[in-house]
Amino acid sequence: MVVVPGVMADAASWRPVVDALALPNPVVVLNRRGRAPSGPLGDGYSLRTEIDDLHHVLDALGGEVEMFDWSYGGLIALEAAVQRRDLRSVVAYEPVSSPFGVHALEPLRAAEGDLDRAVEIVNRDVSGFSAEYVAALRESPVRPVLRPLAHPLAADLAALNAHEPAFDRYRDLDVLVTLLLGKLNEGAEPYGTAFEAFERALPQAQAPEVLAKHLAAAIRP
Template identity: 50%
Template sequence: MEQTIRKRVPVSGGSWVTVDVHGDPGAPGLVVLPGVMSDAHAWRHVASAISAWPSVMVVNRRGRTPSGPLTDAYSLRTEVEDLGTVLDVFPGTTAVFSWSYGGLIALLTADERPLRRLIAYEPVMRPFGRHALPDLKTARENGDWDATVDIVLRKITGLDPTRAEALRADREVWEALRRLSEPLYDETLAVNEPLPDLLARRAGHVDLIVGGANRGTAPYGTTFDDICLRVPAATVHELPGQGHLVHLEAPAQLARLIDELAA
């Protein structure tokens, strides 16, 4: 389905988030919540391929254009409140698909408010990325976004050096990564905040998805296993052959799985 409107939603601290609505803007649908180093634009192909809901609302979380700043009081609680605000703005919407850090936010949100269905692809939690926090802090203090992206690719995700260099050689892609990396230190701090022993206790049904390429493998497969321990009632799915960047590498395949889980 095509994007129809972009809605600006005021949130705490004088900031705001934007929501790209695909499909019927008046119909309750599916909220999509991306994680770090990603934005609503990167999820447009997944959103347009989903057909099981009459509308798909992709949140552009604070800290990335055209949404507002993180603000000084930013924390994981900030993100949970932002998602709650978005859900209130679209009444009747009780389904959320989330990815990576967005998955952690959604699982915590479903501890506090009822959600009929919550789908999370490779959500992350502490100690994910904690070892890189000192380097991320130094890079942020220096405004060195090239270093920030490099830290993410090499020290956190463990990307193959050859592939990392290929990304750096693509000037358009690298510039987008630099821009999206600006809130990364604060977001990684938030990922590493203490969590309750159980998550998503008010969700009607939780589906947790892991990419087949990451199953049981650090960092995404192992943090996924940690999440599963905190959501014991969840149904676990594996998307064969896929890794963490499924929304960029196989958007149609991911959309098909999301549609299948709509029932």
């Protein structure tokens, strides 16, 4: 299984999830560019950069991979999936695409170097959390974890909004696809409304209960 995280996440932040999975096969979590110890985003960074990185990992693993992908990672995974024929399944949890968080781009660029401010912007102006929630984050032990993850935020968001997804090719995906949306985000900005574009592009996507049956079959001895 390959996990592709979104923004404000890295391989280390997904470790508790991986540790809780009782799977007989390896679980690989991409530590995307801009997240230590991976290298910087690099010149000319775009969503194409992320797609090529994912292809490189999938090629190295030799195919027959299940993918679980979150937010920005969901878009990266689906864009890569339309170019492959060796995947077993793709689970996209609250995937996003342009336009998403466009209003936060300039504030994030203006906050370059001020990681505390960047954490506040992404939580308040993109994810829509309350001021009380953000204030609690400042005093939380998770704050030192979030600060470095905020460093590539502006570039991630710019790349997401500059990319035009291959929605017209999603219907041709010859692989089990499952779309997941949190209950509280149904119909709500920004994740629920972003999710609707993927629902329209993937009418063949399976429901979560089908995913559960599929994974149970996949790990059965």
